[in-house]
Amino acid sequence: MRSIRFFLLITLLATIVLVNFVAALQGYRGSMSEAQRLFDQQMVATAQLLSTMPASQQSPEQLPVVVEHTGPMAFQVxxxxxxxxxRSVNAPETPVSAFAEGYREVNFSGFRWRVFSHYAPQLPGWVLVAERVDLRYQLADRVILESVTPILIGIPVAGLLIWLILARGLGSxxxxxxxxxEKxxxxxxxxPxxxxxxxxxxxxxxxxxxLARLQESFERERRFSADAAxxxxxxxxxxxxxAHNLERELTETSAAEKPDSLQKLQGSVERMAHLVEQMLDLYRTTPDHYPARFERVDLYALAREVIAEHYxxxxxxxxxxxxCxxxxxLCGDRFALSILLKNLLRNANKYSPQGGQIxxxxxxxxxxxxxxxxxxxxxxxxxxAEYARVFERFYRVGGDRHVTAVEGCGLGLSIVQHIAQLHHANIRLGTSRFGHGLSVQVRFPLVNPVGENSVSESMQERATKNV
Amino acid sequence: MLLTSVIIILREVLEAALLLTILLAMSRFIGLNTRWFLLALALGGLGSIIYGNNLAAISNAFDGTGQELLNAGLHIFIYALLLITTSLMVINYYRPGCRLSLLKWCMLLAVMSSILREGAEIYIYLYTFHTQPALFGSVLKGALIGAGIGFSIGALLYYLLLALPERHTLLITCILLTIVAGGMCSQAVQLLIQIDWLPSQMPLWDTSALLREDSLVGQLLYALMSYEASPTPLEVFLYAMSLAVMALTLGFTHYVYRSHAHVPAVAH
Amino acid sequence: MSKYPVACMGKFLLLILFACLSLGAARPEIKLEIRDHLFLPSELVVPANTKIKLIVYNRDPTPEEFESYELNREKVIMGGQKAIIFIGPLKPGEYPFFGEFNPKTAQGKIIAE
Structure with a gap:
């Protein structure tokens, strides 16, 4: 079944057609036989009328009287x-039917006739009344057909109605x-x-x-990660x-160098702290949950601040x-944008070589x-080929065997992407103008569709302040 | 005129619609697209008009036996096509996608021949009355009623076949097509007897008291299996033969391909 | 077991052969006319238990279909054409036939005696 609507239309219509048409045929047949009965009664009445006519009582020596009557009826006495x-003029001079009471169908004068033979005791003799079969049939047909026609016209109407009703019924x-x-x-x-x-x-x-269960488990996972971090x-x-205290104690009590293992311990803790911060940033900036406060932000000034912080x-x-x-x-969330800038700058800082340009x-x-x-x-x-994958969480180009041997947790660009989504901005990666480096391009719409109201408010505020 | 018109059109439409419906449902079941069907409809319609317009010349050919010969030929042709079609369906059941284009062509030709034969009669009948406005309205309404009933039965049968549990579809379709094909043979025999190519005999039995050929059920059975109230021994014999040939062919094909399907490809 | 179908087939082939041989044999010819959607004559008397060659002339300009459920015959006759239909052998009795295109007026019957 390709379409429920089509299936229902066809089967319903077929059923209606079948039932209605067979019923119409049955009705037609019933009416037809009733009409034939009426015609027959009329013939009987005509026969009785003819048997009482004075002409019928004429002596047989005289020539037969020929009545100038044409049309669907003929008769002989x-x-x-x-x-x-x-006889009527359209009847032959020979008997059109056997002399026996009842109805018969015969051919004469180039037509088929239904003949009623009636014995009239008052004559005494036989009255044969004939009626043309084709004409009486056509007459009845024409009358009864009028009742069949609406059924035929009704079918396309029913089809159209069924089609529309199905559209309504299947709407939900x-x-x-x-x-x-659309979800x-x-x-x-x-x-909804x-x-x-x-x-x-x-x-x-x-x-x-x-969906609710999914939502719950997502929420649990997010909470868990955020809470854990x-x-x-x-x-x-x-x-x-x-570790800091230990370092101080070691270097103060003995003039010995700081032990190598302590150095490594401090490095690892540093990285762990960074990882935890990044994870927190990542979950904090998830577009679905981030409580953004959109306001007017000068991205240029913000970039200058962030660069200064990380100088x-x-x-x-x-x-x-x-x-430059x-x-x-632009309209954006200042805190989120600073995280975005921080991550991009930190990446640039990490991956550019000693003395490189950014x-x-x-x-x-x-x-x-x-x-x-x-x-x-x-x-x-x-x-x-890696452009699409670098936005995945914990994905790092080349895995742990990264060419620059720079350590990282692989969350930076995921965070950047979250914040870009938050601002309906799109990110494009490319090759930098320095020939081989990475170029990250983030395009923010000037008017943020989400924060439009708050922007116009803050702009108004600003305008009034300026005045 | 209405009733006559209904009977003539219904009989022809029903005969074609049964074959069309079964083949169309089978085509859907196998997963063929229905383009072949539309092409067959168009070709059959065109062919029936050509046939109808040239019926006088065709009738006069072969000492006035052209009409019967052509119709008998068409019936035997359809029988042969149905034999190939059903065999290919059985093969397809075990080896999906086997000789699909041949199958499609067989179905196309069978449907086309069926429409050509039945359509020509409808065309001649309607053409006869289109010049008699007093009767044409009644004839046309009768034709609509007849066609409506015929196509409705076809449509309901189509969805009934599609609604069958899949493991029975093939068997039931093959049985139906075998019955239809047997009817084709029986009609061909009838026509050949009519022109004295096959000997005519005393009827073997007469069931017209039980079921008249011109009753609605009689017409339905005529369309499905060419119901004949008083068949001659030769007709009965050839009808049984045509059924047996088809049933044996299908059984044999089924047997061969089923055993092949059970033996894995290691044998090759 | 296998002999029986073979015998059956043999019988059948003989039947066909016989039929082909008998094709040329003379059969009683009976003429029937269709005029103004009427069969003339509307009653035909034929010998029983004999094969008959029925020749139907359609004198009307319109086609007619000769049809008889009792005789198992069906043939379209175009306007102004004639058709040859073989019927019988018939048991004694009445066999109605009609013109399917004008069944109310084109009625007739064959009486086998």
Whole structure:
């Protein structure tokens, strides 16, 4: 069955046609035999009338009287001795039927006739009344056909109505299909179908129950990761403090060098702390849950701040950081945007070699109503085939055998992607203008569709302040 | 005129619709697209008009036996096509995708021949009355009723066949097609007797008191299996033979391919 | 066991042979006319238990279908054409036939005696 609607239309229509047409035929046959009975009665009446006519009582010596009568009826009046007394002009001079009471069908004068033979005792003799079969049949046919015609016309109307009714009846099914189809993968809200029909109720309720369970387990997973990261923070800071104390105690009590293992311990703890921070950032910036506070942000100024914050990192590797472009106001969440910038800059810092170049550009693309942030580094870059995968959580190019031997946790770009989604921005990766490095391009819409209201409010605020 | 028209059109439509329906359902079952069916409809319709327009010349051919010879030929042709079609269906059941284009062509030709034969009669009948406006309305309405009943039975049968449990579909379709094919042979024999190519004999029995040929059930049975109230021994014999040939062929094909299907490819 | 079908087939072939041989044999010819959607004559008397060659002339300009359920015969006769239909052998009795295109008027019967 390809389509329920088509199947129902065809089978319903076929059933209606079958039942109605057979009923119509039955009706036609019934009416036809009734009509024939009426015609027969008429013939009997005519025969009785003819047997009382004075002409019928003429003596047989006279020539038979020929009545100028044409049309669907013909008649003959015979004496008992089978002499023709009277006939209509369309009847032959020979007996048209046997002299025996009853109805017969015969051919004469080029037509088929139904003949009623009637013995009239008052004559005494036979009256034969004939009626043309084709004409009496056509007459009855024409009358009865009038009652059949509406049934025929009704069928296409019924078909159209059934088609429309089916569309109405299957509407909820179609709406359910559409609702399921439109559902985005991360949208786990219940299906928006109010008052589903009884038949769809199990489908809708079980789908909604499934979605709710999914939502719960996602929520649990997110909470767990976030809570775990959060809970890890305190012991990690404690370890850091203890390691620091240990270092001081060791270097103060004895003038010996700091032990190698302590150095490694501090490095590992540092990385762990970073990982936990990144995980927290990742879950914090998940677009579904992030409590964004959109406001007017000058991305250029923000970039300058973030670069300044991390200047030490660039300086210790002799890297040149250049910020170019112009102030660019956009509507966004200041905290999220600073995390985005931090992650991009940290990546550039990590992967660019000692003494490498990094360029950060912020430009307003006024013809497209977009603000473009570009971070270009002079590192090894990423092969084009990997572009899609680097946004996956914990994915690192080349796995642990990364060419630059730089350590990282593989969450930076996932966080960047979350924040970009939050701002309806899109990210494009490419090769940087330094030839081999990575270029990350994030384009923010100037007017954020989500934060539009808050933006206009804050802009108004600003305007009033300026005045 | 209505009743006559209904009977004539219903008989012809029903005969074609049964074959069409079974083959169409089978085609759906195997998973063929229905383009062949539309082509067969178009060709059959065109052919029946050509046949109808040239019936006088065809009738006069072969000493006035052209009409019977052509019709008998068409019936035997359909029988042969149905024999091949059902065999291929059985083969396809065990080896999906085997000789599908041959199967498609057989079904196309069978449907086309059936429409050509039945359509020509409808065409001649309607053409006869289209010049008599007094009767044409009644004839046309009768034709619509007859066609409506015929196609409705076809449509319901189609969905009935598709609704069958899959493991029975092939068996039931093959039985139905065998009965239809036997009817084709029986009609061909009838026509050959009519022109004295086959000897005519005293009827073997007469069941017209039990079931008249012109009753609705009689018409249905005529369409399905060419019901004859008073068949001659030769007709009965050839009818049984045609059924037996088809049943044995199908049984044999089934036997061969089933045993092949059970033996894995190691044997080769 | 296998002998029986063979014998049957042999009988059948003989029958066909006989039929072909008898093709040329003379048969009583009976003429029937269709005029104004009427069969003329509307009653035919034929010998029983004999094969008969029925020649039907359609004098009308419109086609007619000669049909008889009792005789198991069916043939379309175009306007102004004639048709040859073999019937019989018939047991004594009445065998109605009719013109299917005009069944109300084109009625007739064969009486086998």
């Amino acid at each position: 015979w004496t008992e001795k089978q002499a023709l007394l009277m 099914l179609r709406r359910l299909a559409a609702a399921l189809q 985005r993968a991360e949208d786990l809200h219940p299906l 179908l109010d008052n589903p029909p009884e038949e769809l109720l199990p489908v809708v309720s079980s789908t909604n129950a499934l 959060h809970e890890l923070r305190t012991p990690i800071s404690a370890i850091q403090v203890h 030490a990192g660039f300086a210790c590797r002799d890297q040149q950081v250049e910020l 472009g112009a102030p660019a106001d 360029e950060v550009a912020v430009n307003v693309l006024s013809e497209r109503d977009e603000v473009e942030l570009r971070v270009e580094d002079s590192g090894p870059g990423i092969a084009e």
